[in-house]
Amino acid sequence: MVDVTPHGADLIPPAEVGEMELYHPHSWWTKYVFSQDAKVIAIQYSGTALAIGLVALVLSWLMRLQLGFPGTFDFITPEAYYQFMTMHGMIMVIYLLTALFLGGFGNYLIPLMVGARDMVFPYVNMLSYWIYLLAVLVLVASFFAPGGPTGAGWTLYPPQAILSGTPGGTGPGIILMLVSLILFIIGFTMGGLNYVVTVLQGRTRGMTLMRLPLTVWGIFTATVMALLAFPALFVACVMMLFDRAIGSSFFMPAIVEMGEQSPHNGGSPIMFQHLFWFFGHPEVYIVALPAFGIVSDLISTHARKNIFGYRMMVWAIVGIGALSFVVWAHHMYVSGMHPYFGFFFATTTLIIAVPTAIKVYNWVLTLWRGDIHLTIPMLFALAFIVTFVNGGLTGLFLGNVVVDVPLSDTMFVVAHFHMVMGVAPIMVVFGAVYHWYPKMTGRMLNEWMGRFHFWVTFIGAYLIFFPMHYVGLVGVPRRYPELGDTAFIPPSVHTLNEFITVAALTVGFAQLVFLFNLFWSIRHGKEAGDNPWRATTLEWQTAGTPPPHGNFGKELPVVYRWAYDYSVPGAAEDFIAQNDPGPATQGGPA
């Protein structure tokens, strides 16, 4: 890359930006509502995701009330239970976690961490949020539609998803669900293009790929995966919409329903499962990779030690991203498949544990002999490691066909994926919020509310999901609103179910404390200053807190080092910021 062509030189982001070159909002509406600033879009994304996530949280309480105290609440009919379950899963996985990690943290952190003024296509970025909001509104609308939302389970398997026996199956419920997903995917694609191109082309001077913080690597790789995986869900949704709306037979086999022959003929439900899980499994890592990246930065910052094995961490992120596209059928062992296929997918599933384990070892080795500060972000990061290992280990059981087949339809699976995909990423979300809230608002979150929130959430999550493994192992099936008098289910299961429900409600209450803290600390939190954690990455070196429009004042920072120069021997402080030229090069070429 030595041939300096004038054509190419135009494309490097200039260090100084003239007043006219940056997009400037002129009114309150374009500044706070229809804003093209990635930071505002990030907060809009996060707020919407948390709001709809709160709905999903309440749905989980209702489900737990039914499971713990069956028959006590008249309004929780079996149909309602299925609707709660479907909406809880769909909202949590897609509308909360995906939107929050990529739309929320991605938008806020990518431009700041790579040293850019904004995303490369701000207008498309704004559209992305508004289409996401539309998708959420369509989803919410299905609660008020006649017949209610769909109750097909979050996997929406045909044929039951569009038959009359399923809540919302013949009403508008399933149609609104599919339309909402299609909108979400369109909106996400717009945002995703931005995240990818900004990381590739928008970096400031000196910010090579191998100097990027791992947060950016995680979000970047997850976005690439999401861009390639979401089309599978798109295709599945469009084809199911055809089946439901005009009576085609992509997925629908010949069925006699209520004594009547349905118009469908010859379709393949298994085809839907392939398409769905071709999206569904990468989705697990779309949520996990940003969490991996963020937790690496939290641990390094709060243990005042460089991340162990940075290169290996990058390779592991990329390797997990690639491998996760060839494991999807391990969700379909019970659908019936050729034994060799099962063998193949079990093998790839176990192989993906290798790069994942590398990451876990590296986190632990980063902590080893570090100067560990048990701040709230650090507590959540530690909780993540423990939880992820727990959930990952049961994943090794379930990855084997012979173990999965008997366990697949039990609460064991529910416990497994809630540990690995629910609790673990949510721990990172909380850790990240406590870590970056001072940058977003200029004030710290309240410490005591935060500690209360952490301990209740962490211990409570284990009180919920550890007993659930046992409940699953004795054979309690999942997806059943009520167990009734079943001979093989011992009385201890009923006691445990009540216990789990009480624990779930307690954990839910702690989340309300967290929400209160978010609002309370905007005004009453302790002043944070520009760099309260004494961190190295560029977002802490901005011109002010919260960062102004354009992020970095008049001149973009120049990067001289990687993101993890903590406790460098001989340095004046225990961290050296990425844009600090350091004593050796002081006065050298800038």
Added chain:
Amino acid sequence: MSAILIFLALVTAVAGWWLARQRLMSKPWLEAGPVNAFPETEASLLHPAKLGLGVFLAVVGALFALFISAYFMRMVYADWQAAPMPRLLWLNTGMLLLASVALQCAVVAAHKGQVDNLRLALLVGALTSVAFLGGQLLAWRDLAAGGYFAAENPAVSFFYLITAMHGLHIIGGLLVLGRTNVRAWRGERPAKLTLTTELCAMYWHVLLVVWLVLFAVLAGWAADFVDICRQLLS
């Protein structure tokens, strides 16, 4: 799922080739100091919009590869009857090919600064694309007139669905191409139109290739080809 896996293998190959040139073996903890190489970010010199379109086209490719995967998976079931291909599709293919050629000419004209040629080429590109869309609609009418409706035969359902998806992508492109036309005919300088013309041409070339593949799949040649490969392998 073979079609999408082949497509992803291609994407992985490109990504791997790119990653291999990104100094992933470097040791950033030992390399403090300014970056002296040009450009200082080690980013490529591609225009962000071109890279963005490239990434978007990869997503489009994944979308159609998934449709093709579904098509092949559905094909093996007993009720499958191949749909007749309206002969009009050949003409439509020609139209789309013309559009692609015209836009390539527009790129050349924009680089050379020839205003008249640029305007003409852009207009021809837009009109032939509209003709393609009109032709596709007529092909739908032909099929429907022959008694082939979307709901009854899965092959026909796929035909309507896939052509509609491809048509929607052309319509999306026409929005941008239309704007470029307006700008060109209002007298904007070719130098200012170079980027958008190049983006349009890139988009049309890819959509042409996508259409050729889809045509081969829908007409059944791709399945024959796969069968031959399978026989060679076994």
